[in-house]
Amino acid sequence: MIEFSIADMLRGLILAGRWTLALSAIAFVCGGLVALLLLVIRVGRVQWAARAVALYIEVFQGTPLLMQLFLVFFGLPLLGLEVSPWVAAAVCLTLYTSAYLTEIWRGCVDAIPHGQWEASSSLAMRYGEQLRHVILPQALRIAIAPTVGFSVQVVKSTALASIIGFNELTKTGTMLTNATFQPFTVYGLVALLYFAACYPLSLWARHLERKLHAAN
Amino acid sequence: MHYVLDFADLRQYFALFVRGAALTIALTAVSTVIGVAIGALCAAAREEGSNALRFFAGLYVELFRNTPFIVQLFFIFFGLPSVGVHIDETSAAIIAMSLNLGAYATEIIRAGMRAVPRGLSEAGLSLAMTRGQILRHVILPQAFAKVFPALASQIVIVMLGSAVVSQISVPDLSYAANFVQSRTFRAFESYLIVTALYLVLAIALRRVLMRAARRLFRGMVKGGAR
Numbered sequence: 203m204i205e206f207s208i209a210d211m212l213r214g215l216i217l218a219g220r221w222t223l224a225l226s227a228i229a230f231v232c233g234g235l236v237a238l239l240l241l242v243i244r245v246g247r248v249q250w251a252a253r254a255v256a257l258y259i260e261v262f263q264g265t266p267l268l269m270q271l272f273l274v275f276f277g278l279p280l281l282g283l284e285v286s287p288w289v290a291a292a293v294c295l296t297l298y299t300s301a302y303l304t305e306i307w308r309g310c311v312d313a314i315p316h317g318q319w320e321a322s323s324s325l326a327m328r329y330g331e332q333l334r335h336v337i338l339p340q341a342l343r344i345a346i347a348p349t350v351g352f353s354v355q356v357v358k359s360t361a362l363a364s365i366i367g368f369n370e371l372t373k374t375g376t377m378l379t380n381a382t383f384q385p386f387t388v389y390g391l392v393a394l395l396y397f398a399a400c401y402p403l404s405l406w407a408r409h410l411e412r413k414l415h416a417a418n
Numbered sequence: 419m420h421y422v423l424d425f426a427d428l429r430q431y432f433a434l435f436v437r438g439a440a441l442t443i444a445l446t447a448v449s450t451v452i453g454v455a456i457g458a459l460c461a462a463a464r465e466e467g468s469n470a471l472r473f474f475a476g477l478y479v480e481l482f483r484n485t486p487f488i489v490q491l492f493f494i495f496f497g498l499p500s501v502g503v504h505i506d507e508t509s510a511a512i513i514a515m516s517l518n519l520g521a522y523a524t525e526i527i528r529a530g531m532r533a534v535p536r537g538l539s540e541a542g543l544s545l546a547m548t549r550g551q552i553l554r555h556v557i558l559p560q561a562f563a564k565v566f567p568a569l570a571s572q573i574v575i576v577m578l579g580s581a582v583v584s585q586i587s588v589p590d591l592s593y594a595a596n597f598v599q600s601r602t603f604r605a606f607e608s609y610l611i612v613t614a615l616y617l618v619l620a621i622a623l624r625r626v627l628m629r630a631a632r633r634l635f636r637g638m639v640k641g642g643a644r
Contacts, residue, residue, distance in 0.1 A: 264574075264620040266581035268592060269613040276605040280421040354484065361486035365585060372489060385496035393485045393493060400484035 206382050212391055218374035219395050225360045225370060226399075228292050230353055233299025240304040242333060245311050255304065262301030267362050270294050275366045291363035299356055306352060310345040311337060347414055351407035354400045361396070371395060427602040428611060431594070438594030439615055445508075445590065446577040446623070449515035453576070454569070456516060457523025461561075462553055464524065465531055475524065482521030488582045490514050495586045511583040511590075519576045526568045530561030563635035570627040574620050581616070591615060 206214075244255040262270065274294040278285045285293075314337055322336040364373035375392035379385045463475040482490065495510035505513065534557050542552035562569070584593035595612035599605040 261617065264578070264617045265613045266578040266592065266616055268581040269595070269609055269616060272595070272609045273606065273613060276599075276609060280606055358484075358486040361488050362582065364488070365582070372486065372492075375489070375492070379496060384500065385492070386498070386500045389489060389493040389497045393481075393489050396485045396489060397481065401480060404480070404484055 206378070206384075208387065208391070211378055211382070211384075211388060214378060215371060215374055215388075215391055215395055218369065219371045219399070221368070221370040222357065222360050222372075222396075223399065225291060225295065225363060225368070226353075226357045229295035229299045229360065230356050232292070232296040233356070234303055234349075236296060236300035237303035237307060240300060241307050241311070244304055244308050245333075246329065259301045259305050262298055263305070267294075267298055267359055268365060270298060271362055271366050287363065287366045287368040290366060291360070291368045295356070295359060295363070298359065299352075302352060302355070303349065306348050307341065307345050310341040310348070313344055314340050344414065347407055347410035350403060350410060354403045354407070357400050357403070358396065421606075423607055423610075424604065425607050425611070427604055428598060428607055431598045431601075434594045434598065435591070435612065435615065438589060438591035438612075439619065441589060442577065442580060442591040442619065445511055445515060445580055445583070445588075446573070448512050449519055449576060449580075450573050452512070452516035453519025453573075454523050456520030457527050458558060460520065460524040461527035461531060462558070464528055466549065466553065478517075479521045479524050482518055483525070487514065487518050487579045488585065490518060491582060491586060507583075507586045507588045510586060511580065511588045514583075515576055515580055518579070519572060522572045522575075523569060526565050526572060527558075527561055529568075530563075530565035531557055533564050534560045559635075559638065563631075563638040566631040566635065567628075570624060570631070573627060574623055577623060578616060578620060591619075 240255050240258070243251045244259075246252055271291065271294045274297075275285070275287065275290040278290060278293070318336055318340070319332060322332040327335065360370060361372040363370055364376065367373070371392055375388050378388045382388065460475040460479065463471040464479075467475065491510065491514040494514050495505065495507060498505060538556050538560065539552050542556045547555070580590065581592040583590055584596060587593070591612055595608045599608040602608065
């Protein structure tokens with residue numbers, strides 16, 4: 203058994219927490235880019251493609267993230283790609299995040315009055331132009347608050363990457379527990395660190411939501 | 419490299435998958451009842467309670483909504499015994515799932531309570547009902563009827579999130595996947611089957627909840643609960 207003071211534990215956990223934040227950032231940014239692409243298809247006029255995206259969302263929202271992680275972790279090697287837990291986690295969380303963000307943003311696009319589409323099409327705008335100049339700028343304003351709210355979900359989801367062996371905050375907590383036999387303190391600290399990362403985002407999302415309601 | 423999916427070896431584990439799914443359903447059912455009860459109590463505490471009650475209910479909600487479920491589970495299962503509270507793994511799973519759902523349910527139900535018109539509680543007062551009676555007979559049922567779809571989504575999320583309870587050796591559906599893949603070395607196939615089973619469970623659970631809602635809240639809101 204190794205002696206660790208609470209300060210030692212906290213230092214180790216904070217160092218590991220950087221990986222949690224890095225994974226969250228990658229999942230959020232890459233997931234957001236994929237979601238933007240999927241959104242254009244989802245609200246588009248090509249029916250079968252829109253339905254395929256709807257199915258993609260249904261599958262990712264209707265299955266546990268843990269199973270998705272295992273499928274990616276064991277599935278990519280079957281395609282001949284040897285992947286580290288780090289890559290598997292990043293790929294999986296990107297897909298997972300993109301499914302949720304597409305659905306959230308679709309709700310925001312749906313909230314734009316139909317007349318906006320009709321007006322812009324009467325100005326002879328093509329689909330891409332309608333989205334870029336008329337619909338998305340308006341939807342963006344509505345989308346900010348729920349998107350920030352969802353980022354909390356992304357940070358929390360990265361905890362599952364510990365199970366496929368990615369050494370982030372939760373995994374480090376487990377290793378520290380094994381070394382110190384002090385699970386109460388260690389997991390308490392782990393929870394507090396997640397809270398420290400997530401609570402400001404929650405508050406920010408709530409603030410944005412209130413501001414948006416006041417503006418309307 | 420070419421890989422051929424082969425499910426033949428998995429057939430003998432059919433019973434194991436079914437047992438795992440049954441436990442996942444049972445855990446979800448128990449946690450739903452406890453979690454929604456916690457949610458209703460905390461929502462009432464946050465809206466109508468004393469300052470101390472409001473504070474503690476708020477603290478609970480924020481703590482559970484801003485930490486990962488798996489950390490909550492580990493804290494309860496591994497952490498609590500070291501301060502003298504011993505819990506078996508199934509109880510730990512139920513406690514973690516109930517508390518997690520309870521925190522989200524609190525906010526959902528609270529949003530419903532706020533959407534109930536003030537006139538209804540004033541009508542209750544004019545009938546000489548106490549505040550507790552108004553809450554129980556007038557406000558909460560209306561609030562539930564309004565937010566049921568959101569509550570149903572949250573219950574499905576908790577069911578899917580429960581997959582991690584296999585990490586503390588609860589023999590649920592995801593545990594069956596781990597067990598079967600370690601026996602057959604067919605990891606991708608076992609996870610594929612179990613993922614599909616979860617998808618079926620999620621769709622079925624949503625249907626059952628919405629049907630139950632239509633019965634429970636018949637005629638409660640204009641247009642009925644969807």
